């Protein structure tokens with residue numbers, strides 16, 4: 001360390017897959033001492049060359065530092081990797097993707113073992129890690145005190161967004177945003193399928209498609225406003241009735257282009273069901289209530 005350098009928090013990183021390795025590297029580059037462990041030891045070799053200390057076991061890695069970050073394949077791998085490891089006094093930050101229920105159970109599991117716990121949901125792919133302008137961030141939930149204590153260190157690989165003391169919330173936000181992403185991927189897939197057999201340049205089409213998706217993104221705010229206020233009808237621009245009337249055009253076009261409508265059909269079926277329940281003058285916010293099978297929160 002240079003004489004003026006501030007001592008950086010030491011980090012233990014369990015799991016050196018594509019994401020774990022990227023996280024460890026970001027901390028190393030920022031000057032944090034990093035101890036790493038991976039089930040398959042050869043994966044640690046490159047990071048050792050970059051300054052990481054390699055532990056021979058998960059237990060040794062956990063014993064090395066108070067702050068222990070875990071990024072493994074899934075919840076079961078966390079169980080397997082941490083079996084019998086002493087977590088007393090550790091600050092455990094679990095960035096392994098899982099369900100909200102798994103996160104809550106993992107928090108209880110960590111507390112029983114004398115550890116503090118934060119769960120995280122990574123909204124980034126490995127090349128975005130350690131690149132401040134890339135827009136990646138991590139949702140955190142669980143102990144607010146633990147988050148505040150390590151906020152600076154956790155902010156090195158990607159932005160941080162704390163979403164509540166319920167340890168399941170980071171996973172819930174993560175899965176909710178990724179679910180929206182898959183809806184978008186489904187739409188993109190269908191759109192390209194429609195033009196696939198035509199003399200249309202996919203790159204030129206992609207530019208139009210991307211701009212259109214960005215233009216439609218504020219729908220998320222409009223839906224939030226309606227769900228919050230219960231007002232599903234004021235200033236509706238595109239009524240559900242009008243939209244359902246248009247669905248045969250989409251289905252016929254798919255058929256004429258030789259494209260399966262399997263990605264569109266379930267959403268159209270939900271729209272028709274909402275219409276049948278009398279929501280013709282509304283926009284699409286009522287579909288949220290149908291999905292949750294609860295009484296619409298719309299004002300009567």
Ligand code: FVH
Nearest residue numbers: 015016017018019020039040072073077080081096097122
């Ligand atoms: N990569 C991505 O794009 C996404 C971005 C958003 C967040 N995800 C989640 O991050 C977790 C780790 O993902 P990853 O990309 O690092 O995954 P892999 O490269 O496949 O590495 C998996 C690591 O898990 C280890 N592992 C698997 N099973 C076990 C086990 N039973 N015991 C101990 N370790 C285990 C594996 O070890 P090895 O195969 O090298 O021995 C890797 O270290 C994940 O939750 C994503 O959903 C990534």
